[in-house]
Amino acid sequence: MISGVITCTVTAVLTITAYVYCLRYNLHMFQLNGYKNREHMTWLRKYMKRQWVLYAGSAFALLWIIARRYLAVDILMWLWLLLIIVVFRALNGMSVKKKLVYTARVKRLYICVVILDIAMISLGMSIMQRYHGAIDINALKGLMLLAVSLKFISPVIGCIVNSPMEKCINLRFINDAKRRLKEADNMTVIGVTGSYGKTSVKYYLGELLSVRYNVLITPESYNTPMGVVKTIREHLKPGTDIFVCEMGARHVGDIKEICDIVHPRHGVITSIGPQHLETFFNMENIKNTKFELADALSAGGMLFLNGDNVYIQEKAGEYGNKTFYYAESAAGDSGHSTAEGYFASDITVSQTGTEFTVTAPDGESERFHMRLIGAHNVINVVGAISVANKLGIALKDLRIPVRRIEPVPHRMQMREHGLVTIIDDAYNSNPVGSKAAVETLAMFDGVRILVTPGMVELGDKEREYNYKFGTYAADCCDYILLVGRKHTEPIREGVLSKGFAKDRCLVYDKLEEALSYAYSIKEQGHKYILLENDLPDNY
Numbered sequence: 001m002i003s004g005v006i007t008c009t010v011t012a013v014l015t016i017t018a019y020v021y022c023l024r025y026n027l028h029m030f031q032l033n034g035y036k037n038r039e040h041m042t043w044l045r046k047y048m049k050r051q052w053v054l055y056a057g058s059a060f061a062l063l064w065i066i067a068r069r070y071l072a073v074d075i076l077m078w079l080w081l082l083l084i085i086v087v088f089r090a091l092n093g094m095s096v097k098k099k100l101v102y103t104a105r106v107k108r109l110y111i112c113v114v115i116l117d118i119a120m121i122s123l124g125m126s127i128m129q130r131y132h133g134a135i136d137i138n139a140l141k142g143l144m145l146l147a148v149s150l151k152f153i154s155p156v157i158g159c160i161v162n163s164p165m166e167k168c169i170n171l172r173f174i175n176d177a178k179r180r181l182k183e184a185d186n187m188t189v190i191g192v193t194g195s196y197g198k199t200s201v202k203y204y205l206g207e208l209l210s211v212r213y214n215v216l217i218t219p220e221s222y223n224t225p226m227g228v229v230k231t232i233r234e235h236l237k238p239g240t241d242i243f244v245c246e247m248g249a250r251h252v253g254d255i256k257e258i259c260d261i262v263h264p265r266h267g268v269i270t271s272i273g274p275q276h277l278e279t280f281f282n283m284e285n286i287k288n289t290k291f292e293l294a295d296a297l298s299a300g301g302m303l304f305l306n307g308d309n310v311y312i313q314e315k316a317g318e319y320g321n322k323t324f325y326y327a328e329s330a331a332g333d334s335g336h337s338t339a340e341g342y343f344a345s346d347i348t349v350s351q352t353g354t355e356f357t358v359t360a361p362d363g364e365s366e367r368f369h370m371r372l373i374g375a376h377n378v379i380n381v382v383g384a385i386s387v388a389n390k391l392g393i394a395l396k397d398l399r400i401p402v403r404r405i406e407p408v409p410h411r412m413q414m415r416e417h418g419l420v421t422i423i424d425d426a427y428n429s430n431p432v433g434s435k436a437a438v439e440t441l442a443m444f445d446g447v448r449i450l451v452t453p454g455m456v457e458l459g460d461k462e463r464e465y466n467y468k469f470g471t472y473a474a475d476c477c478d479y480i481l482l483v484g485r486k487h488t489e490p491i492r493e494g495v496l497s498k499g500f501a502k503d504r505c506l507v508y509d510k511l512e513e514a515l516s517y518a519y520s521i522k523e524q525g526h527k528y529i530l531l532e533n534d535l536p537d538n539y
Contacts, residue, residue, distance in 0.1 A: 192205070
């Protein structure tokens with residue numbers, strides 16, 4: 001009797017501990033995957049080795065339900081639960097960039113999963129009791145282990161069960177946001193989207209437009225429908241003149257969904273490129289999705305397009321006279337004349353920032369200086385200048401606001417550390433941005449060091465784009481330090497294909513190890529360390 005109580009107590013303690021660790025980790029990954037079942041299932045298949053103890057545990061649980069009369073089975077079960085605890089304690093304890101946020105939705109999902117597991121165990125015990133005529137404690141132990149082992153799939157099941165309730169809750173919030181927008185009838189909404197550059201342009205617009213207007217922008221990277229709704233409900237105040245709304249997308253229809261909420265008058269498409277190909281599947285879907293913003297603009301609205309972007313050029317002809325281009329040259333790759341838009345010229349880059357001249361459609365021009373580095377940042381600022389100018393702010397009145405623009409965190413942000421300058425471009429790498437970043441690094445006079453784990457979410461093209469990135473980096477860097485042995489293989493292949501020295505292209509398991517080596521390099525000259533991309537925690 002006493003030994004039975006002890007074994008049950010030990011099993012219960014280990015099971016509950018393992019359950020909490022496993023559920024927390026998988027809820028965190030599910031949150032990072034945007035609460036999207038399809039994306040989470042894709043992630044599970046891609047990284048199934050991380051949770052092998054749970055997959056094996058599911059099979060063992062069924063074995064223990066059958067072979068339940070032996071003490072050796074209990075001991076083996078305890079050892080397996082201890083292994084699960086060790087593995088998931090380590091996974092939960094890893095340094096993370098975006099921690100699990102216990103939002104109301106996560107709490108509802110957590111409760112739903114627990115209730116489902118209790119129901120599963122109760123049903124299992126009921127069936128076992130029917131066949132054995134009594135409650136079988138040993139079968140209960142096996143069912144508890146099964147509940148732990150199914151945690152890798154529990155968030156998906158819980159999300160399906162909760163979906164009707166979540167839709168009702170979201171609809172209530174959306175309707176409240178629409179009501180608030182309707183009450184602000186004199187406010188202008190400007191939508192900003194693009195494969196990359198949209199967050200930067202949003203911040204730059206907020207800075208420039210505040211010269212004359214009371215401006216609200218979506219904070220940080222709040223660019224999903226519910227992120228936009230939250231911004232409206234919590235931050236929209238009476239007297240707001242302009243709402244700059246960043247619009248993100250991972251699937252066809254995502255931009256339209258946001259536009260149906262905010263009804264933008266004007267729009268900015270910063271770029272179109274191979275981003276999130278795992279969910280978009282092809283470039284045609286990406287183009288059509290970004291131009292959902294153009295389709296949603298109200299009568300008399302203006303559409304501002306990056307005239308240097310080839311994919312934008314392919315679609316732009318469908319939108320007629322309401323379109324204004326902005327580009328880096330008056331007759332460069334954009335193919336548009338100065339009469340159609342705003343163009344930058346005489347671009348000079350130094351360690352202290354970037355200078356350039358902007359020419360407006362009417363021929364007016366002004367010289368600007370900004371603290372942002374890199375010629376590729378010019379296009380984003382010119383986009384913001386073009387919108388502000390069309391909304392009535394003279395170019396000359398934008399000179400000081402442009403000088404005030406701060407780098408958006410983790411987007412070519414420079415930090416000085418004595419004889420080392422960190423160029424932080426870690427937020428989100430893409431094929432165009434990564435190439436521009438290493439080309440900017442090449443402009444500095446000193447020891448140029450690249451630290452990168454490569455790019456993700458590029459579908460079948462991921463290996464190809466990482467290989468090309470390696471070839472670009474080889475032409476621009478003195479040292480290339482790769483983080484993650486398997487994922488960076490194509491980058492290393494691209495680097496070495498250019499004849500880059502093997503002893504200057506090194507691979508590390510952790511970012512800290514790569515940075516430690518970068519700081520230890522003993523060469524004459526100032527060190528410039530470019531941190532290009534920093535993979536999300538679910539990668």
